[in-house]
Amino acid sequence: MGTFLSGREILIVEDEALLRKRLVAFLEKRGAACTGVGTLAEGRNALENLPLDYVLADVNLPDGLGLDLIERAREQGDIPIVIMTADGGVDVAVEAMRRGASDYLSKPFDPQEIPLVLARAETSRRDQRLKTHRKRETDIPSDEQGLFFGDALESFRAQLERVIEADRRLSDKLPPILIEGETGTGKTSVARWLHANGSRHDKELVVVNCAALPEQLAESELFGHEKGAFTDAKQTRIGLFEAADGGTLFLDEIASLSSSLQAKALTAIEEGRIRKVGSSKEVEINVRLIAASNRPLKDLVEKGEFREDLYHRLNLLQFTIPPLRSRGEDTVRMAEHLLEKLSRKYGYSGAAFSKRCLAWIRDYDWPGNVRELEHEIERALILGVPESLEFVSMAPSSIESSHREEEDWLASGWSVPEQGFSLENAIDRLIDLAIEQCGGNVSKAARRLGVQRDYIRYRKSKKG
Template sequence: MPRILIVEDEAIIRSALKRLLERNDYDVTEAGSVEECHDLELLDYSLIISDLRLPGDPGTALIERATPVPVLIMTSYASMRSAIESLKQGAVDYIAKPFDHAELLETVSRILHQQSIRQSPAPDITDEGGGRQTMVGNCDAMQQVYTRIRKTAPADVSVLIQGESGTGKELVARAIHQQSKRANAALICVNCAAIPETLIESELFGHEKGAFTGASAARTGLVEAADGGTLFLDEIGELPLDAQARLLRVLQEGEIRKIGSVETRHVDVRLIAATHRDLRSLSKSGEFRLDLYYRLNVMQIALPPLRERDDDILKIADILLDKACQRHDRQGLRLSRAARQDLRDYPWPGNVRELENALERGVILAEGHLIHPDDLGLALHPSHSRGPVTPPAIRHLRRRKSSDPNADNDLSLEDYFQHFVLEHQDQMSETELAQKLGISRKSLWERRQRLGIPRKKAPRRPD
């Protein structure tokens, strides 16, 4: 039961507020002034509700003493000046007297909920190399992610992780697995978009010898390899419909059948799936099975994009910079003030993965002990607004098209990307295309997958 301390010098108001809160299952303690609170252990309370004007010290004097316990300020002087001053000093919120009972209860409930979220620790996870690391982020959205991980992990149900490319969906999957009852068993990670469609069923479910041309030996599928543990399917929206049907049987019956086999095998696998696409919309167009979507979406975790995590960007950048400095043996490098501002202003369409690449580039190019904006290679708009970023090749194509009176000048950034790749891929390698577009080869591959742009087929060698 949450404990609340009321600090109010008017006994009638104090008693009425205590009765209201106790009727709503809060444990309430009273005090008439800041001085009366000296003998109380303020950290034992979940929330302090204090009048602003009290005999002796004002209610805001409790803010620093009670940290990190939130302090809600009450004031009879409903001027913005007194309210703003209390917020500047660290009050979590304010409410003006006389207050509506429903409004007060809603405010108390909201503050306590936000406080419980903030107290959820970021999970520790083990990476592929066996090292320990902690997920980084203190914003409200990431605190909600940590809470979902903590509550979902032991439940042993299917989980759907949604978020843009580069937001850390695999890290969430690892955290869920390592906090689950299956932590001592295998975690098998599969990128569905990286496996050719003709091989995906064989990779996932295995095949018998001779099941198809080239099947010279029997093969155990990745689903069976995850038996007793967790199977993480990244970019599950790219899974072909036939493979979706087989996966649905795994979830419904706990059974798999290898390609070319008539026998079924029982498997005990927890499935965690991730996607940057809207699976429900895909189901309406027939690209994704609705029944599989419902089976996957028992629990959902939404990862925020980096551009919505203002308070976390520089903290993540400092951690990634330290790692990049160690890899390249350039200890002592720091980001200049201008570079740090650019990191905050950039919209990060590639999220944490793009941030890591920018810092890696900065460590390699930096001269002296500071990394400057030019070293990072970020294409910021002069106004530093978080609008779409235009790589050099796209800017060139846009200028060329704008000079053509017959061109469609309303094309989106993705349209320009598609035009540029299709126009130049016959003359450029994947590495050259990525360099011209100002992205990594992996980002180029991911955008090809998202936009459905096939790679140029290599010429067949003469027999």
């Protein structure tokens, strides 16, 4: 409990001088910084001017009721307040909780109860902070337990499981993890899978999209702020690093953070301490950090767009998720996995892809990766025929269909020149023309030509 109270600012409002001194001495031995006062007026003044973490207040004070401090504590940043009472019993306790107190202590009490009560109050405050954060989240939680790896990602999964095994041998100070991969490859899903299967599965997972944080508010959002730290800081607030204490913090698109925030993140990782905006004290944290980027951080370091020291710290356990287009037949297996999950969501049974839709899934490049594939399937389920799914975006002009006659593309009256010509060169010209007309999309060009994507790549490599 000493570590938990270390550096915490605690206000004790108690008119009995001897008890007040005993409580101050007890908490200061455990690392807290305490201020003891004996009146309601002094308590109000301290709440207005001190960067407090907790308040212990007696009910009966010489100039009023300690209950009147509850609302003031909430106005100053939802500071947890514990009411101490010797009179009124249950009725006073109920009234205190109704008005917003975090907890209460009935006199006489053992001072050893205080750290336990404050720990409960801290947990409640973090839960409230996370609830507020989740209301703003646009990310929809993935089915981390049902994450599809397939044959193509078997070695990738084996590496993740080795990390989980190592984590179980550590109680804290878990090393950071870096996940890289194109947009939509499933970095958030992998982070959730790691948390759900790791040693902290029963603790909080806090997901933050760094790219969505306004630059002027990012530091406050991540590290918290004291009242008055800036113009709109009307209350003290804990940040998401502190709210994730004991659990996992996932920073998606970490490269979006400014250089100064990257430096603060590095301190949080290496030293396990953070400092709120406008505060001179440090708060100890124990967070497993998982970071993600859709661009290789090494490349960004070389361009001067990412801190080299933070990159080397994150690069200890680095994983790259391959794009969907490189996973071969696993692309179809992934589609079937997603179809099964979405069919459960919408209550469909017997949903299946049409033959030409399966061919399209195999040949398409999927620039949006798994996210694009999932959206296509969900759209098809809603707008199409579940028993023979076809993607809405599959334009007839871009699909080879065995169910309709092909138009005659050969110019009328054309004949083979008497002097002959190079069929190989003609094939290469047709391929180049198709690629040009498809905006460089090899998969689309292959569909128009009625060949496999690999055939075009073979021809291009042969040509050099």
